[in-house]
Amino acid sequence: MALRFYNTLTQEIETFSPLTGNTVRMYTCGPTVYNFVHIGNFRTFTFQDILRRWLRYRGYDLRHVMNVTDVEDKIIANAAKEGKSLEDYTQRYTKAFFEDAAKLRLEQPEHVVKATEHIPVMIEAIQQLSQNGCTYVSEGSTYFRISTFPEYGKLSHNDFSGIRSGARVDIDEYDKADARDFVLWKARKNAEPYWKTPLGDGRPGWHIECSAMAMKYLGETLDIHAGGVDLAFPHHENEIAQSESITHRPFSRFWLHSEHLHIESQKMSKSLGNFYTLRDLLKMGYRPEAIRYLLASVPYRKKLNFTFEGLTAAGKTIKRLREFELRLASTKLRPGRNEQASERASEAIRTFEESLDDNLNTAEALAAVFEYVRAMNNALDHYEFQEENRWEAARVLQVFDGIFDVLKPSPQGGADTADSASGSAYLSDSEIETLLEERAQARKMRDFARSDEIRARLQNAGILVEDTKDGLRWKRR
RNA sequence: GGCGCGGUAGCCAAGUGGUAAGGCAGAGGUCUGCAAAACCUUUAUUCGGCGGUUCGAUCCCGCCCCGCGCCUCCA
Known part of the structure; x- marks a missing residue:
C-alpha cells in the first residue's frame, strides 16, 4: 500500500506523492520564541520529525522550511519588560529551542527562517494583496478583507457566510471592518519595534510571515503544511486566504495537524502546575530518549496523555530494545541461517513500513518491532538463531531506529544529573x-x-x- | 449554539464485520554459588450504555451518558 495521510482540508485519508518530481516541499510552523518551548510543543515537533524521516525513508528528497516567529505581541511585551532589544531577547530562546530540539534528536529542517529577516518578502506579499483588492487600511494598519475570499473556512470547515460587518464587537485594539478580518501590517505604536516600509512604519501581523516565506522558499503550492491542531484556525485558514488570493492556486495540497498533549489527563496549564518544558523533565532525571519515545509512540492524530508513569515505562521499553541489541552483539552463534528467523525479520520490516505508510501509525509500527524482538529472544533461548540471522536483526533495529532514534544513549553527564554526585x-x-x-x-x-x-x-x-x-x-x- | 475528536485490561495504546496488537505494571517460570540483570510464559468471554441491521458487531446505523478540542492568542 502506498503512503497515505489524513488531510484536514478534505477530511479524508489520501495517497501521498509530491506534486513535482521526487522532492517533497513541506512547511511547518515553528516556535514563537518568547519563552522556553514546552513539552506539548515538542509533541508537534516530534511528529514533524517522524514525518520527515518517514518521507526520506520512502525515498523522497525533502525541502522542508520551518519558521521562527521572532516578532509578535508576547515577545515585544516580554522584551520590553526585561529592557532588552527584540534581537537580544529572541536570540536566547531561539538558541534554547534548538538545543532542546537537538536533545530530542529532531532533525534540522533544510531551511529555518526567521520572520524578522523576511520583512521585504512580507511587504511584497501584502502589496500584491492590495493590488488584488483584498485589503483595506484602518488607522495606519493594513487588513485582509475576508469577504474577498469566498472559500474562507474551507480548511477548518467553518461556515462564515453569516458573519457580517459590525456584527461583533471588536476585541482587538485595531478597527476592523469585519470580525474575521485579520491584520497584515500593524501600524507602529509608541515605543514598540517597527520597520520603515512603503506600508508605513509598523510590524507584520502574524499570519503573513508563513505565507510569504513558504512561497519564497517552496513556490506557490506546497506538498505538505503541518502544525498543531490549534493552528488550523485561524492561522492556517488565514494563510490559505492570503496565499491563494495572491496566486489563485492551492496553497498546500496536504494539511497535517497533530493533536495536543495532556498531562495526567489534564490540559497543561501554568495554573494547574503541570506545565513542563523539556528542561524541567531533564532536571527531574528523565532521559531525552524516553521523552522522545513517549512523544512519538502515540499516533499524531490522537491526544497524547503524558504521564510520569508512561515516561518511566518508555524508558524501560527502550532499555529492553537496547538489551536485545546487546544480546545480538555479544552472543556466540552457530553458523548458518534459520529460515523462520529470516522470515520474521522481513515480516517485521514489512509491517513496520505498512504501519507508518498508514498515516504514520507509530503504535502499530512499534508493535511489529516488539513482536519480532520477543520472537528472536525466544529463538536465541532455543539456539534457533544463527550467525546469518544476526545482520537481519541488526537491519530491523536499524530501520526502527532510523525513525524512532532512541537506541543510542544520550550523554548522561552535565549539570542535570544529580545521580553521579550521590x-x-x-x-x-x-x-x-x-x-x-x-x-x-x-x-x-x-x-x-x-x-x-x-x-x-x-x-x-x-x-x-x-x-x-x-x-x-x-x-x- | 456551530464544527470536530475520543471513551478498548491497573496505566499507556493498536485494531478488525467473524469473535481482542504491543509496551509498562502484576503473577508464574528459566538462568545463577547467591544476587542482580536478562529472557520466556501468562494476564480483557470482552471493547462507555441501550436499541437496530446482520448468520455474526468492539468495529455499521440510531439514541443516550461521559471526557476533550476549535469557534479569541495558542503546538
Whole structure:
C-alpha cells in the first residue's frame, strides 16, 4: 500500500506523492520564541520529525522550511519588560529551542527562517494583496478583507457566510471592518519595534510571515503544511486566504495537524502546575530518549496523555530494545541461517513500513518491532538463531531506529544529573576492570564472600555487575 | 449554539464485520554459588450504555451518558 495521510482540508485519508518530481516541499510552523518551548510543543515537533524521516525513508528528497516567529505581541511585551532589544531577547530562546530540539534528536529542517529577516518578502506579499483588492487600511494598519475570499473556512470547515460587518464587537485594539478580518501590517505604536516600509512604519501581523516565506522558499503550492491542531484556525485558514488570493492556486495540497498533549489527563496549564518544558523533565532525571519515545509512540492524530508513569515505562521499553541489541552483539552463534528467523525479520520490516505508510501509525509500527524482538529472544533461548540471522536483526533495529532514534544513549553527564554526585566514590574504567578481575579470581576460588564484597563496593560506586551465560557484564547506572 | 475528536485490561495504546496488537505494571517460570540483570510464559468471554441491521458487531446505523478540542492568542 502506498503512503497515505489524513488531510484536514478534505477530511479524508489520501495517497501521498509530491506534486513535482521526487522532492517533497513541506512547511511547518515553528516556535514563537518568547519563552522556553514546552513539552506539548515538542509533541508537534516530534511528529514533524517522524514525518520527515518517514518521507526520506520512502525515498523522497525533502525541502522542508520551518519558521521562527521572532516578532509578535508576547515577545515585544516580554522584551520590553526585561529592557532588552527584540534581537537580544529572541536570540536566547531561539538558541534554547534548538538545543532542546537537538536533545530530542529532531532533525534540522533544510531551511529555518526567521520572520524578522523576511520583512521585504512580507511587504511584497501584502502589496500584491492590495493590488488584488483584498485589503483595506484602518488607522495606519493594513487588513485582509475576508469577504474577498469566498472559500474562507474551507480548511477548518467553518461556515462564515453569516458573519457580517459590525456584527461583533471588536476585541482587538485595531478597527476592523469585519470580525474575521485579520491584520497584515500593524501600524507602529509608541515605543514598540517597527520597520520603515512603503506600508508605513509598523510590524507584520502574524499570519503573513508563513505565507510569504513558504512561497519564497517552496513556490506557490506546497506538498505538505503541518502544525498543531490549534493552528488550523485561524492561522492556517488565514494563510490559505492570503496565499491563494495572491496566486489563485492551492496553497498546500496536504494539511497535517497533530493533536495536543495532556498531562495526567489534564490540559497543561501554568495554573494547574503541570506545565513542563523539556528542561524541567531533564532536571527531574528523565532521559531525552524516553521523552522522545513517549512523544512519538502515540499516533499524531490522537491526544497524547503524558504521564510520569508512561515516561518511566518508555524508558524501560527502550532499555529492553537496547538489551536485545546487546544480546545480538555479544552472543556466540552457530553458523548458518534459520529460515523462520529470516522470515520474521522481513515480516517485521514489512509491517513496520505498512504501519507508518498508514498515516504514520507509530503504535502499530512499534508493535511489529516488539513482536519480532520477543520472537528472536525466544529463538536465541532455543539456539534457533544463527550467525546469518544476526545482520537481519541488526537491519530491523536499524530501520526502527532510523525513525524512532532512541537506541543510542544520550550523554548522561552535565549539570542535570544529580545521580553521579550521590555515588560516594567515582571509579575509572581501569579501576573497575581491576576490581572485576579480582572478583573473577575470587569466584574461581569460590571465595564468594570476597566476590560479593567487591560487587557491593562497585555497586556503591554506581556500577552494576551482571554474571551472564556469556560472561560478565557491567554498566554504570 | 456551530464544527470536530475520543471513551478498548491497573496505566499507556493498536485494531478488525467473524469473535481482542504491543509496551509498562502484576503473577508464574528459566538462568545463577547467591544476587542482580536478562529472557520466556501468562494476564480483557470482552471493547462507555441501550436499541437496530446482520448468520455474526468492539468495529455499521440510531439514541443516550461521559471526557476533550476549535469557534479569541495558542503546538
